Amino acid sequence: xxxxxHNYEEYFLLYIDNELSVDQKKQVExxxxxxPDLEEELVMLKQSRLIPDxxxxxxxxxxxxxxxxxxxxxxxxxxx
Amino acid sequence: xxxxxxxxxRHEEDARDVVQSAFEKMWRNREGIDAEKSKSYLFTVAxxxxxxxxxxxxxxxxKEEFKEETRVxxxxxxxxxxxxxxxLSRLSETQRxxxxxxxxxxxxxxxxxxxTGLNESQVKVYLHRARVQLKNYLVKPENVI
Numbered sequence: 001x002x003x004x005x006h007n008y009e010e011y012f013l014l015y016i017d018n019e020l021s022v023d024q025k026k027q028v029e030x031x032x033x034x035x036p037d038l039e040e041e042l043v044m045l046k047q048s049r050l051i052p053d054x055x056x057x058x059x060x061x062x063x064x065x066x067x068x069x070x071x072x073x074x075x076x077x078x079x080x
Numbered sequence: 081x082x083x084x085x086x087x088x089x090r091h092e093e094d095a096r097d098v099v100q101s102a103f104e105k106m107w108r109n110r111e112g113i114d115a116e117k118s119k120s121y122l123f124t125v126a127x128x129x130x131x132x133x134x135x136x137x138x139x140x141x142x143k144e145e146f147k148e149e150t151r152v153x154x155x156x157x158x159x160x161x162x163x164x165x166x167x168l169s170r171l172s173e174t175q176r177x178x179x180x181x182x183x184x185x186x187x188x189x190x191x192x193x194x195x196t197g198l199n200e201s202q203v204k205v206y207l208h209r210a211r212v213q214l215k216n217y218l219v220k221p222e223n224v225i
Contacts, residue, residue: 013208017182019189041215048164048214050183058082058099073104 003031008038016045081122084180085130088173094133102126123185124195127177134173167217175210178203 001024003011008031014020015028032039081102086095102125106113113121168176174196181192189203196203217223 009212010208013211016211017189017207018186019204044215044219045211047160048167048211048218050164050168050179051161052184053083053087056083056086058096069100 001027003027005035005038008035009041012042012045015042016049081126084123084177084184085126087180087184088130088176089133094137098126098129098133101129120187120191120195123181123187127195128197130177131173163218163223164214167214170217171210171213174198175206175213178207179210179214182207 001011011020011024011028011031015025020028028042032042082095082099085098086092089095089098102122105125106118106122168179171179177196178192181187181195187195189200189207192198192203192207193200198206
């Protein structure tokens with residue numbers, strides 16, 4: 001891996017996607033230290049990552065109809 | 081998995097149906113599924129059902145109560161989160177799914193490829209394009225917080 005000012009974006013993206021080895025990550029971090037004008041780009045890429053929304057949960061208690069379907073499904077498959 | 085599906089379908093009941101039928105399919109085929117791969121099997125099935133569903137219905141409707149709930153829970157992050165949600169909604173179905181599989185589930189390019197039926201380099205290229213698009217949307221002057 002040879003990161004420079006022409007190909008850094010690819011490495012930033014791989015860094016964000018967690019597809020680099022520990023050594024490669026260190027190289028990206030070192031590169032950013034040596035090129036502080038590019039730090040903001042990495043920061044913005046980090047900020048564009050999605051944060052899992054833990055308030056969204058699968059809730060089977062929504063309707064009596066769904067509960068009936070689920071119970072029927074479990075009942076049916078216990079004899080398989 | 082429900083989070084991934086509901087974010088794409090934007091319809092809670094349909095998302096629950098997709099999740100349930102993915103589990104049903106896994107249960108029916110349980111003899112042939114390696115336990116260690118059961119999670120990615122579920123994602124693969126659910127992903128394809130979701131795509132079929134999107135193509136059939138093309139429903140773009142965000143439930144009001146859901147939006148409300150999100151706003152209350154994450155009030156301090158509301159603006160940043162909202163801008164990112166907007167940016168996400170501008171991506172193609174495929175790009176959005178790739179970003180979610182990566183960020184929500186932490187799958188590798190290779191695993192995402194198996195789930196979506198794309199090859200590893202397609203996953204990388206599409207995902208990188210999506211990332212740049214999201215970043216460019218965030219840095220637009222009107223979106224800077």
